[in-house]
Amino acid sequence: MLITDAAVRETATALAHSLGEDWTLDPQAPADGAAHLICSDGRAVSFRPIFGGATVQLWISGCAAPQPPDGATLAEQAAYDAEAAVRLPEGRRYNMAATLVTENDEEPALIVMRILEDDLLPAFEYKPRYVGHRPWRDLFDNVLAAVTAEEDAT
Known part of the structure; x- marks a missing residue:
């Protein structure tokens, strides 16, 4: 499914609702064709259609x-210093692109939300070091391996 410039704001409103917490449309964002969401703690998420939507x-x-x-x-x-060292620093951005053309003709808001949950939101707490680096997946794999080993031992 394609997303038009007119549907960007509607999709952003659906995303803000899905993200919960204190996410809202950024009222001070530039009118640049992108949707800008902001959380009360200062985190920001933005997206824009490219390649004709x-x-x-x-x-x-x-x-x-x-x-x-x-x-x-x-x-x-x-502990605070260690946590701050792995966070995405203030003012730094982490980017990703996703195709909206799928076999199931999913809604753009669902695709964008899946990308946010799987690949972008975790980057706030565990900043990637290079393109394609997903440190939160390594953490999950290590915890899963430890739990599996513990279950096998009993």
């Missing part, structure tokens, strides 16, 4: 890491 370009923009609690112990500060 057959493909959608998606990108996320990192936000500032939350501040550590006042009076944090050295261990808490070290």
